[in-house]
Amino acid sequence: MGYRVAVVGATGAVGREILKTLHEREFPVDDIVALASPRSTGREVSFGDRTLKVQNLETFDFTGWDVGLFSPGASVSAIHGPRAAKAGCIVIDNTSQFRMEPDVPLVVPEVNPNDLKKAKRGIIANPNCSTIQMVVALKPLHDLFTLKRVIVATYQAVAGAGTDGMHELEQQTKGTFVGDPPVIEQFQKQIAFNCIPQIDRFMDDGATKEEWKMAVETKKILDPDVSVIATCVRVPVFIGHSEAIVAEFEEPVDLARAREALREAEGVVLLDKHEDGGYVTPIECVGEDATYVSRLRLDPTVPNGLAFWCVSDNLRKGAALNAVQIAETMIALDLLPKRH
């Protein structure tokens, strides 16, 4: 009746969220296996009421498994993603490893589901968290007014750096109150009570790789004619990415039509009252599936401009949920054959 599902990187923040999401959404699971690197082998993770003992990814045989949801490091996916795909297991990879490869679809189901049909190598890439929520919010506006350019500044949670990132924010915050010097490992500078304008490494043009990802991934998912200039900033928030977005369109923007389209768009919740507190903040979106749009207003500094605030749970829609939705959409499109 169901599928044989492998969750790779099962002990990480995203891996645990994938197991939770599969269970919550009642994904048709016949058999499930939790995989991780040798150092995590033998640890236990939850899947609904069940406890799964983590198995060793390196020696695991993917033959007979239908779908693998991968969220280890990019270098691990580079080795084991193609190995699983070669064994006939469809790989949905959450790392940056395959995203920009031309024969690997990069998919947000609300935006470009039909790209799943082009998965020639048996690998589908899950976009970067900050890209996903932005394209979900922009898609209905693009359909109406034809998007040209996006200027985005992000406010990204430490959960983007996994459980270690969350631990670092907690430890540094506690340390501040007792005068302990901050221990800096996951981020480039102290993150407690601070903002760090660097996510991922620097590129040659002075942008960071996270900023580059937002630009190139948006082109691949939404439209190659859309250009994006991003400034990506880590903020002392545990979970939930926020984005201040200014969008410029080809055609005249009608605010009422924009609101209507966002209200009806799949995956979007428009929560936008022009009064104290009439918007969504990151702590309010934790554990939620939607991409929230608030602070929608005309940008009076260009002919066809819109500005808005966009918030989503970066572990859910930004990672685990989108990956599971890809698998669900493949079933709906009859693209996920059973191997057993």
Add this chain to the structure above:
Amino acid sequence: MGYRVAVVGATGAVGREILKTLHEREFPVDDIVALASPRSTGREVSFGDRTLKVQNLETFDFTGWDVGLFSPGASVSAIHGPRAAKAGCIVIDNTSQFRMEPDVPLVVPEVNPNDLKKAKRGIIANPNCSTIQMVVALKPLHDLFTLKRVIVATYQAVAGAGTDGMHELEQQTKGTFVGDPPVIEQFQKQIAFNCIPQIDRFMDDGATKEEWKMAVETKKILDPDVSVIATCVRVPVFIGHSEAIVAEFEEPVDLARAREALREAEGVVLLDKHEDGGYVTPIECVGEDATYVSRLRLDPTVPNGLAFWCVSDNLRKGAALNAVQIAETMIALDLLPKRH
């Protein structure tokens, strides 16, 4: 030899910083008085080694005082600013009360010092903190390439809401670790481990008043032909505002010339290495006078675009320091007559 100086709102975060700044910069003080509302009368504040007993603003006679540095609430300045000015005391007001009045100069000394000559009413306004650091950074670039449009997203510290704002972040943060529900008074939602896309009240067009201030104040200080679209966000940082700025110019932008101009600009420090940690974060700017520019790069999505990251201590350059610099500049321009 010196001046008789009144500091109004002396018990607030900015008032204390003004006293500290006057002392540190060896402002020529003959006599100094600390003033505040009746409920703070009798409290003590420091001025160098001296302790000043706070006097009652409401009954204070400004006759014979040369300059008043005001940072109470806007409604208090509305009453006592004009009263002091009428008594011959030059008022440098840090509130929003007089900023947009046409016969009140709005001044950042590095940008438009000569506007001080137009202070017909004896009142000069200190701009909003988030505007000050932005125009200091933009001025040398505007001189080179002629600025047209600015897209800015802010990351504003809780000190912008005074000592009460700082206390609220501290209490909510501590409460998080022991499971106390957050007490919300200064901000619209929980600020600990969160971001709030609202500073000041909402305007009719869906922008907040803080966003409106950045637009109209920039026009008044820098150039009426410059348009600004801002998204102003409160972040869980104690002191130090950050801004992600994208600027569009009339003329072709040369990155090397931009760097050179920023390096030489008064009040600006360019600290910009394209490597891990090669930029300034808000906790690093606390107690510093400069506006720091980092992450300078071309914006490839428009013909003449530049993007950068800008950080400054919002209590220093964003408030106290700029006010004291206005007084210093008035002395240099022979605009501050002694009344005693």
